[in-house]
Amino acid sequence: MEKLKVHILRKAYRHTYIGRRHMSIDDFRQGLPKHERDMKIIERVVKELINEGYLLLMKPGRVSINPRVLDKIREIV
Numbered sequence: 001m002e003k004l005k006v007h008i009l010r011k012a013y014r015h016t017y018i019g020r021r022h023m024s025i026d027d028f029r030q031g032l033p034k035h036e037r038d039m040k041i042i043e044r045v046v047k048e049l050i051n052e053g054y055l056l057l058m059k060p061g062r063v064s065i066n067p068r069v070l071d072k073i074r075e076i077v
Helices: 002-014 025-029 039-052 067-076
Strands: 055-059 062-065
Touching (some): 039 062, 062 067
Antiparallel strands (some): 055 062
């Protein structure tokens, strides 16, 4: 789970999806091994990151990094 959280945060940070700019949750599947591409698990991890305050839900199915915790995300990534 922690590896998947780091993958999601790293991907969003690397492509600068911060604040108003957002990306689809489906795009987090790319770059993962085929046995880890289960959307139920990815959606559950994204929901945990939203509850922890790292990600913001912009539209249904679209998220971005919370700019208020950008320093913490830089440490994680």
